[in-house]
Amino acid sequence: xxxxxxxxxxxxxxxxxxxxxxxxxxxxxxxxxxxxxxxxxxxxxxxxxxxxxxxxxxxxxxxxxxxxxxxxxxxxxxxxxxxxxxxxxxxxxxxxxxxxxxxxxxxxxxxxxxxxxxxxxxxxxxxxxxxxxxxxxxxxxxxxxxxxxxxxxxxxxxxxxxxxxxxxxxxxxxxxxxxxxxxxxxxxxxxxxxxxxxxxxxxxxxxxxxxxxxxxxxxxxxxxxxxxxxxxxxxxxxxxxxxxxxxxxxxxxxxxxxxxxxxxxxxxxxxxxxxxxxxxxxxxxxxxxxxxxxxxxxxxxxxxxxxxxxxxxxxxxxxxxxxxxxxxxxxxxxxxxxxxxxxxxxxxxxxxxxxxxxxxxxxxxxxxxxxxxxxxxxxxxx
Amino acid sequence: xxxxxxxxxxxxxxxxxxxxxxxxxxxxxxxxxxxxxxxxxxxxxxxxxxxxxxxxxxxxxxxxxxxxxxxxxxxxxxxxxxxxxxxxxxxxxxxxxxxxxxxxxxxxxxxxxxxxxxxxxxxxxxxxxxxxxxxxxxxxxxxxxxxxxxxxxxxxxxxxxxxxxxxxxxxxxxxxxxxxxxxxxxxxxxxxxxxxxxxxxxxxxxxxxxxxxxxxxxxxxxxxxxxxxxxxxxxxxxxxxxxxxxxxxxxxxxxxxxxxxxxxxxxxxxxxxxxxxxxxxxxxxxxxxxxxxxxxxxxxxxxxxxxxxxxxxxxxxxxxxxxxxxxxxxxxxxxxxxxxxxxxxxxxxxxxxxxxxxxxxxxxxxxxxxxxxxxxxxxxxxxxxxxxxxxxxxxxxxxxxxxxxxxxxxxxxxxxxxxxxxxxxxxxxx
Numbered sequence: 001x002x003x004x005x006x007x008x009x010x011x012x013x014x015x016x017x018x019x020x021x022x023x024x025x026x027x028x029x030x031x032x033x034x035x036x037x038x039x040x041x042x043x044x045x046x047x048x049x050x051x052x053x054x055x056x057x058x059x060x061x062x063x064x065x066x067x068x069x070x071x072x073x074x075x076x077x078x079x080x081x082x083x084x085x086x087x088x089x090x091x092x093x094x095x096x097x098x099x100x101x102x103x104x105x106x107x108x109x110x111x112x113x114x115x116x117x118x119x120x121x122x123x124x125x126x127x128x129x130x131x132x133x134x135x136x137x138x139x140x141x142x143x144x145x146x147x148x149x150x151x152x153x154x155x156x157x158x159x160x161x162x163x164x165x166x167x168x169x170x171x172x173x174x175x176x177x178x179x180x181x182x183x184x185x186x187x188x189x190x191x192x193x194x195x196x197x198x199x200x201x202x203x204x205x206x207x208x209x210x211x212x213x214x215x216x217x218x219x220x221x222x223x224x225x226x227x228x229x230x231x232x233x234x235x236x237x238x239x240x241x242x243x244x245x246x247x248x249x250x251x252x253x254x255x256x257x258x259x260x261x262x263x264x265x266x267x268x269x270x271x272x273x274x275x276x277x278x279x280x281x282x283x284x285x286x287x288x289x290x291x292x293x294x295x296x297x298x299x300x301x302x303x304x305x306x307x308x309x310x311x312x313x314x315x316x317x318x319x320x321x322x323x324x325x326x327x328x329x330x331x332x333x334x335x336x337x338x339x340x341x342x343x344x345x346x347x348x349x350x351x352x353x354x355x356x357x358x359x360x361x362x363x364x365x366x367x368x369x370x371x372x373x374x375x376x377x378x379x380x381x382x
Numbered sequence: 383x384x385x386x387x388x389x390x391x392x393x394x395x396x397x398x399x400x401x402x403x404x405x406x407x408x409x410x411x412x413x414x415x416x417x418x419x420x421x422x423x424x425x426x427x428x429x430x431x432x433x434x435x436x437x438x439x440x441x442x443x444x445x446x447x448x449x450x451x452x453x454x455x456x457x458x459x460x461x462x463x464x465x466x467x468x469x470x471x472x473x474x475x476x477x478x479x480x481x482x483x484x485x486x487x488x489x490x491x492x493x494x495x496x497x498x499x500x501x502x503x504x505x506x507x508x509x510x511x512x513x514x515x516x517x518x519x520x521x522x523x524x525x526x527x528x529x530x531x532x533x534x535x536x537x538x539x540x541x542x543x544x545x546x547x548x549x550x551x552x553x554x555x556x557x558x559x560x561x562x563x564x565x566x567x568x569x570x571x572x573x574x575x576x577x578x579x580x581x582x583x584x585x586x587x588x589x590x591x592x593x594x595x596x597x598x599x600x601x602x603x604x605x606x607x608x609x610x611x612x613x614x615x616x617x618x619x620x621x622x623x624x625x626x627x628x629x630x631x632x633x634x635x636x637x638x639x640x641x642x643x644x645x646x647x648x649x650x651x652x653x654x655x656x657x658x659x660x661x662x663x664x665x666x667x668x669x670x671x672x673x674x675x676x677x678x679x680x681x682x683x684x685x686x687x688x689x690x691x692x693x694x695x696x697x698x699x700x701x702x703x704x705x706x707x708x709x710x711x712x713x714x715x716x717x718x719x720x721x722x723x724x725x726x727x728x729x730x731x732x733x734x735x736x737x738x739x740x741x742x743x744x745x746x747x748x749x750x751x752x753x754x755x756x757x758x759x760x761x762x763x764x765x766x767x768x769x770x771x772x773x774x775x776x777x778x779x780x781x782x783x784x785x786x787x788x789x790x791x792x793x794x795x796x797x798x799x800x801x802x803x804x805x806x807x808x809x810x811x812x
Contacts, residue, residue, distance in 0.1 A: 033544070202545040230724075238721035305541070314778070360771045364709045364779040371542030380605030382465040382701055 033201035033209050035296040040212060041194055043287040043294060048093040048278075049187050051289065055087040056176075056183055063176045071165030074157055081150055088143050088247070092274035093288060096219035099211050100197065101189035109135070110182050114144035114227070115244045118152070121145060125171045132178045141175045144246070149175070152249035203371070210372050213298070217362050220279055225359060228272050229352045232341055242341040246271055251338045270335070276326045284319060298366070305369040314369065318361045325354040383433040383449070383471065386606045387426060396426055400459055403732050405752055407461040407745050410794055415458040422459075428452045436478075439488020443479070450475040461745065462738045466701045467607040470516060474614075477512060477670060480663050481505045485655045487628050492649070501655040508667055509617045512674070514575035519678050519699035521571030526811025528689070528704070530568065533560035534775040535705035543601060570594055578618035591615050602702060684798050689774055690805040692742055693798065708740030708782065710770035712750060714757050715788075717765060724769075725753055741772045743783070743802050750789035766790050777807065 062080050066072045072080065091112065098108055110132070117139035124130040124140055132141050139145075149172050154160035164172065190197075200208035226236070227246065234240030245251065281288045285297025302315035310316065328351040334340035340348050390396060400406075400417040408415065418425075429452040435445035454472045457463070482501050484490040491497040528534045537560040544550045553559050570590070577587035595608035616624075657663050681694030688695060689704050715722040727736055730752070739745040750766040757764045766789045770782040780803070783789075787801040 203542055204545075235724050236726065237723050238716065238719075317778075360709050360779055364707045364771055364773045368538065368705065368707050368773045368776065371538055380465060380603055380607075382467055382604050382607055 032296050034198070036298075036301070037198050037201065037208055037212075039285065039294050039296055040282075041198060043285075044093070044282055045097055045190065046194075047287070047289045048090070049097075049183075049190065052087070052090040052094050053183055053187050055083070055090045056180060059083045059087050060176050060180050063173055067169055067173050071169055072161055074161065077150075077157065077161055077164070084143075084146055084150055085250075088147075088271060089274045091143060092271060093278040095223050095275070096216055096278065096282065097212075098215045098219070099208070100193045101186045105182060105185060106135070106138075107182055107186055108223075109138045111142040111179060112144060112223075112246075113138045113142060114147075114246055115248060116140065116144045116148045116152075118148060121148060121171070125168060128170070130174075132174065141178055143179075144248075145175055146172070147247050147249045150250070151253040155253075213367075213370060213372050216279075216282060216298075217359075217367075220362060221359050224272075224275050224279065225352070225355050228275065229337075229348070229355060232337060233345060233348050233352050234341075235349070235352060240341050240345050242338045245337045245341070248338065251336050255336060255339065272329055273326075276322075276329055280319075280322050280326065283322065302366060302369055314361065314365050318358060318366065321354070321358045321361065325351070325358060328354045383453070384430060384437060387430040387433060389606075391426060391430075396423060398732075399463060399734070400456075403460075403735065405730055405735070405749075406459060407735065407739070407748055409458055409461055410744070410796075412458045415455060417459050425452050425455055429456060436483075439484040439490050440493075442484035442488060442490050446475060446478050446483070450479060460735075462735045464696060465605070465607075466699060467605070467610055469697055470610065473670075473674065474509075474512060477508060477667070480667050481508065482655050482657075487632075496650050496652065498652050498655040500653060502657070502660075504664070504667075506617065508671075509614075510575075510579070511671060513614055513617065515671075515674055516699050517571045517575045520701050521568055521573075522812050523678075523698065523700040523703055524564070524568035524571065526689075526809050528775045528809050529564050529811075532775065533557070533564045535703075536560050536564050536567075538705050538776055539602070546600070574615075578615055581620075584618060588615065588619075598702075604702070607701075686802070687805040687807070687809055689809055690772075691799065691802045692744075704775055706741045706772060706774050707779075708742075708770060708772040709779070710740040710746060710768055710772075710782070712753055713767045713769060713785075714753065715765040715767065716762055718762050725757075730756070740770070741782070743799050744794065746770065746783060747789055747792060747794055747799070754790045763790070774805065780806065 059080070062076065062083055066076060066080070095108060095112060102108065120137065120140040124137070130137060130140075149164065149168050151160070153163040153168060197208045202209075204210065230236060232240060232242055232245040277288065280286070283297065284293070284299045285295065286293050299315040299319060302318070303313055306314040308314070311320070333348055333351050334343075337348070400422050401419065406416060429449060432445045432449035432452060435441055436449055450472065453468075453475060457468050457472060482498075482505060485498040485501050487497075524530070529536075537557070540554040540560055540563065543554050546554065574587060574591060574594075577583040577590070592612055595612050598604060599608040678698030681688045681698070684691065684693040689706075711727065712725045713722050714725055727739075727749070731739060731749070739749050746768055750768060754764055754766045767785055767787070768783040768789060769785055771779045772782040773779040782803060784801045784803055789801070792799070792801060
């Protein structure tokens with residue numbers, strides 16, 4: 001009797017007191033959180049941030065050059081715009097990673113808050129006195145503000161050039177410098193943060209796995225679905241707000257063609273398409289840069305955890321709905337969202353609906369299998 | 383309970399759960415019970431002090447009544463925080479009002495200079511009966527096809543505990559373990575009250591109680607529940623056993639007391655505690671138990687799957703029984719011009735409230751009415767529609783609420799909520 005009691009007590013206290021990460025027995029790739037994290041880092045975080053960083057450097061060098069010489073001319077403006085579009089498209093592949101340094105310095109808020117607060121931009125330019133780190137200036141910096149400075153300050157190239165060179169050049173430079181500084185901070189921090197990241201496999205609210213999944217869902221629901229389509233399409237307001245689309249100034253400016261070899265088709269759908277590609281690649285386990293697939297991804301994990309097979313398996317269901325939404329995005333609507341919303345918003349909303357359907361599968365079905373809480377709720381259950 | 387209240391305070395939950403939120407989900411019929419701003423702390427202080435008094439047996443009758451009232455008030459303030467073990471404390475403290483817990487070894491004995499050596503047997507049996515009811519019904523609730531045949535929701539919950547040392551990556555991932563724990567949990571609940579009652583099996587049973595509750599504490603975030611169940615099951619032990627414990631405590635107190643100058647305490651010892659109005663008391667206690675026994679079966683009055691529509695789910699010891707996730711948004715429609723928009727619910731509810739609201743129809747209805755009031759004006763009474771999807775125990779998500787029903791026209795009542803869409807699946811069981 002006593003021996004029995006003693007054994008129970010010993011086994012029990014052992015279980016409840018052990019805190020270190022003992023190597024778990026590998027029961028298959030499905031439960032391999034370490035691979036998940038390393039795949040995410042090696043196939044998405046590291047290459048995508050590098051690509052974005054290079055594109056941004058390229059952009060910055062053009063601005064620096066113009067600032068140190070006579071400013072821009074038609075040709076260098078056109079080059080700058082191309083570089084800007086290139087940078088914006090690379091951005092679409094990193095916006096979903098709001099973790100580590102990026103989270104700490106509100107990186108996403110400094111890079112892509114739109115619509116632009118043009119009044120704020122103007123007053124900053126007028127006074128020459130501003131602190132871009134102040135949250136009040138989030139909507140007056142970053143990529144959307146570049147959009148404004150390159151396409152919104154004049155109704156044709158001559159006007160834009162004149163205003164840019166005479167009035168806005170300093171501000172343009174400041175904004176780009178700030179973006180560079182923040183991007184460097186994030187990219188450099190990853191060099192050391194990655195060790196913590198790659199080993200953070202616990203099922204707690206602050207573990208890397210949980211944060212990444214939550215970030216991914218949040219990005220899909222807010223950054224992608226709501227910001228790019230929902231809000232402009234009027235889902236969250238009584239009527240559509242086409243002025244709130246991403247790249248608004250570029251779209252309106254290039255509505256009837258931008259001329260000078262700069263294709264208006266370079267806008268619009270492509271931004272959302274890049275974002276959609278980023279989403280699908282992340283979910284399905286594809287390295288966007290190389291195009292090759294890897295084994296352990298959210299889709300593969302769901303493949304194991306969901307006992308349904310074939311098309312009924314949750315991983316496949318999410319994939320096919322993502323494909324449907326992606327096709328609608330590419331084929332059903334005008335690449336110029338402003339034009340689409342103004343002419344036929346219902347069609348625009350149908351694409352939104354297709355994107356929305358995936359949200360339920362991610363937030364309800366996927367989270368159910370992963371047993372990850374959506375938000376950190378500190379309370380008892382029962 | 384003293385510890386529980388203190389813990390609640392130190393975790394900052396009083397502020398976070400009762401003072402900060404703009405809106406609280408209320409219980410049907412108790413909508414008038416609300417937090418009172420910063421004074422809500424007062425209710426907790428009253429609760430804390432009264433639990434302290436009950437513990438030492440000071441002014442027992444008034445203290446236990448005060449504790450019951452303050453604790454129940456706290457629980458009635460917001461349905462979001464409903465927990466079965468809080469309900470247990472409420473009814474237990476209600477029952478304790480009728481039980482002479484201060485008959486011996488209490489400060490009241492010192493004050494009244496009177497103590498008793500025995501109390502009527504039914505007062506101890508009543509407490510045992512209450513605990514038996516809790517376990518039995520918890521066990522009965524587990525007799526359903528999801529729990530026993532699909533090993534749901536334990537399969538999901540155990541698999542997610544992959545980071546627990548030793549067992550996380552191995553044992554907890556295995557299917558037979560999920561079934562063993564589902565069946566084991568059900569059998570434990572149904573048998574433990576009887577194992578505790580029988581003399582021969584009592585010690586084994588108590589060890590099992592400790593093991594079971596500590597194990598669940600490690601696995602799940604269930605707060606004070608295990609502690610409450612472990613200590614309350616001690617009521618099954620004989621009075622001899624408790625006398626031994628009290629003797630040990632007395633020794634400690636007198637050792638400490640020797641250092642302090644103390645008066646000799648004179649006490650008259652009576653044999654049997656006699657209730658002043660025993661018949662009335664018995665009627666009250668009996669009615670209490672009749673309600674407790676019948677209440678969990680009220681779900682039979684509603685059509686459809688209980689786990690899905692949750693009408694009659696609460697107050698029935700359905701503990702850690704289902705895994706349910708919801709995603710519910712609201713569309714506000716303006717009848718004047720036909721425009722509509724989706725509401726950002728996080729503007730009005732805390733993450734905890736959002737989570738609870740997303741899969742419980744009574745919450746959805748109450749919140750819909752709140753939104754209706756918020757967004758309506760004199761000339762424009764808006765319509766509110768729910769876009770809601772819920773997944774239950776590992777099933778694929780399904781639309782939960784009829785999206786075409788204007789919830790403003792629906793009222794909370796005991797009647798069936800016809801606007802809840804059917805599960806389309808059958809869960810067999812009691």
